[in-house]
Amino acid sequence: MRATNWPARIRQFWVRFSKNHAAVAGLVIVAALVAVSAGANLIRANDIFNINPGQTFESPSWSHPFGTDNLGRDMFSLFLYAGRVSFEVGFTAAAVSVLLGTLLGSIAGFYGGVVDDVIMRFTEMFLAIPILLLGLTILIIYGPGLSHVVFVIAVLSWPVTARLVRAEFLTLKEREFVEGLRAVGAPNHVIIFNEIMPNALIPVIINASLQVGAAITVEAGLSFLGLGDPSNPSWGYLLQQAQTFLTRAWWIATFPGIGLLLAILSLSLIGDGLNDALNPRLAEKG
Amino acid sequence: MGGKEPSALANYVVRRLLEGIPVVFAVLVLNFLLIALYPGDPAQILAGQEATPQYLQQIRIIYGLDRPIYERFFDYLWAIFHGNLGYSFFFQEPVTSLILQKLPATLMLLGTAMVIASLIGILMGVEAARKPHSLRDGVVSAVSLLGYSTPNFWLGQLAILLFSVNLRWLPVAGMTTLTQQLGGLAYVADVLRHLVLPASVLGVYQVALIAHLQRGSMLEVLRQNFILALRSKGLSERSIVYKHALRNAILPVLTVIAFDISALLGGAVLVETVFDWPGIGRMVFDAIIAGDYPVITGTFVVVSIGVVMVNLVTDVIYALVDPRIHYR
Numbered sequence: 001m002r003a004t005n006w007p008a009r010i011r012q013f014w015v016r017f018s019k020n021h022a023a024v025a026g027l028v029i030v031a032a033l034v035a036v037s038a039g040a041n042l043i044r045a046n047d048i049f050n051i052n053p054g055q056t057f058e059s060p061s062w063s064h065p066f067g068t069d070n071l072g073r074d075m076f077s078l079f080l081y082a083g084r085v086s087f088e089v090g091f092t093a094a095a096v097s098v099l100l101g102t103l104l105g106s107i108a109g110f111y112g113g114v115v116d117d118v119i120m121r122f123t124e125m126f127l128a129i130p131i132l133l134l135g136l137t138i139l140i141i142y143g144p145g146l147s148h149v150v151f152v153i154a155v156l157s158w159p160v161t162a163r164l165v166r167a168e169f170l171t172l173k174e175r176e177f178v179e180g181l182r183a184v185g186a187p188n189h190v191i192i193f194n195e196i197m198p199n200a201l202i203p204v205i206i207n208a209s210l211q212v213g214a215a216i217t218v219e220a221g222l223s224f225l226g227l228g229d230p231s232n233p234s235w236g237y238l239l240q241q242a243q244t245f246l247t248r249a250w251w252i253a254t255f256p257g258i259g260l261l262l263a264i265l266s267l268s269l270i271g272d273g274l275n276d277a278l279n280p281r282l283a284e285k286g
Numbered sequence: 287m288g289g290k291e292p293s294a295l296a297n298y299v300v301r302r303l304l305e306g307i308p309v310v311f312a313v314l315v316l317n318f319l320l321i322a323l324y325p326g327d328p329a330q331i332l333a334g335q336e337a338t339p340q341y342l343q344q345i346r347i348i349y350g351l352d353r354p355i356y357e358r359f360f361d362y363l364w365a366i367f368h369g370n371l372g373y374s375f376f377f378q379e380p381v382t383s384l385i386l387q388k389l390p391a392t393l394m395l396l397g398t399a400m401v402i403a404s405l406i407g408i409l410m411g412v413e414a415a416r417k418p419h420s421l422r423d424g425v426v427s428a429v430s431l432l433g434y435s436t437p438n439f440w441l442g443q444l445a446i447l448l449f450s451v452n453l454r455w456l457p458v459a460g461m462t463t464l465t466q467q468l469g470g471l472a473y474v475a476d477v478l479r480h481l482v483l484p485a486s487v488l489g490v491y492q493v494a495l496i497a498h499l500q501r502g503s504m505l506e507v508l509r510q511n512f513i514l515a516l517r518s519k520g521l522s523e524r525s526i527v528y529k530h531a532l533r534n535a536i537l538p539v540l541t542v543i544a545f546d547i548s549a550l551l552g553g554a555v556l557v558e559t560v561f562d563w564p565g566i567g568r569m570v571f572d573a574i575i576a577g578d579y580p581v582i583t584g585t586f587v588v589v590s591i592g593v594v595m596v597n598l599v600t601d602v603i604y605a606l607v608d609p610r611i612h613y614r
Contacts (some may be wrong), residue, residue: 015337016486046596052494055569060506074595093612114345118483121308124309125308125309125312125313128309128548128590128593128594128597129313129548129590129593130548130549130552130586130589130590131548131552132551132552132555132556133551133552133570133586133590134316134586135576135584136555136570136582137317137320137582137583137586139583140577140579141321141324141331141579141583142324142576158565161472214433217437220439221437221552221555221556222440223561224437224439224556224559225555225571225574226571226574226575227554227574228335236437237441239437239439239443242443243443243560246443246446246447246451247446247447247450247458253440253443253444253447254444254447256604257437257440257442257443257444258439260440261435261436261440264435264436264437265431265432267434268431268434268435270429
């Protein structure tokens, strides 16, 4: 199972991925959004907390491409900084959730029996509970703040990954190579992490980009409900602020939403592309 | 129903109901622990941020916060089984009656969104599947991808900007026109005018999901042999698709619609907040802003149990309707 020529594999992956033009477009858009958000300081040095009472509610212009808000702050600067927060939360929460899901899913699938039953019952329970409502219940008790939001999203979204990994493990552990490893006395943790895991990761990788999009969506929703962190505004937080001035200044609500839409849409397109590239059997649609 | 043994079916229904009990119990435990494990003063959570010291002391005595945790847990279960979810200081009302009061508006919104979205989504999915990889199919895919990716509260804001602020076709927010005293049909028409935007916005995500699922399920059915047989009998394409194929392709889609109710409820909280729709969601938002914990924990318990119930009922109906299902 180990005879891999990585450079050739990566080249093959890219050839397949790049055949999906929408996925490539998605990748370009996400990369661009991440880059401008990460470089917010360089692009716009304006302090986002800089209040200008003389420039409130200015519609988009050359000096303020996205207009200004009720405090006269430059919405373009706010957009860049907020994008950084949205992506940070999205990527971190998705990473934690995927790790957690992979760990629990592999244990459930590998050991089976009671362990599997207990973990899967938890998974089903988390899938049945309204996530947004549980998330906001936790946040209102323990207080908002970025690390809490990341924790809440990660803890609530691992079941999807756990299910995928469990299903992979259930089929993989019956394969001959696992039997062989058992026969030569390889310890369980070696079989799980070194041998089965690498083969079970493809659906996880495909799903991960959707998880990032989902995490960004949930964070936006929580922020919109007033559970965002005012000192770290995200796109959802900006939309919450915009709600009050909706009838007065269209630009305050419009641009952060476009950011969200582009990010979520592109991540979903990337997921499609990854699926085509890594899952060639299923790539023939229809 | 086709020749099923009634006892097997009854067994399945009972087993499925029994499976729901641990989930409901887990929700109750989770809710209890969220408050009990709070590092600060739990009385503060139960009473709310603006509680007076006297009220806090009263809460401590009522809930026996000095007593061991398991005793408190049984008291908590006892209270919930008697429909006591605490008192809202912000709304000045018991949480249970508050939820019952707000529930009809939310159910009306959810019901309307679900019916409209199901009809549109199923139609889109079927039409896309009739000619895979055609322009029509492409448009359906694009629309559902877009609907899937747009946060509904932002879509709501855009809808308000376009239809209420610019075109002035529909009201901006609320469920009724407060300045007018309307009766009878005029009142119904007024509520419907207020319902159009929030229900449509809430339904968009569902349309995307349903269209996608219906397309896949329909493609699979159209590939089967009995369709070929019907075609060779000379039935019209419309009758084959909408009468014979759809009957087989719709069931898995309907199940997913019912199971997705928890996502729809989350969406409703956001949409109600945008449109100031006076239901559970708007109540939750007001409670967040006011720091009114009992309303939020109470809503979490009630809604979670509601979702578990809906899922159970769906499973049972599915078993009744589909003769192919195996009772595990």
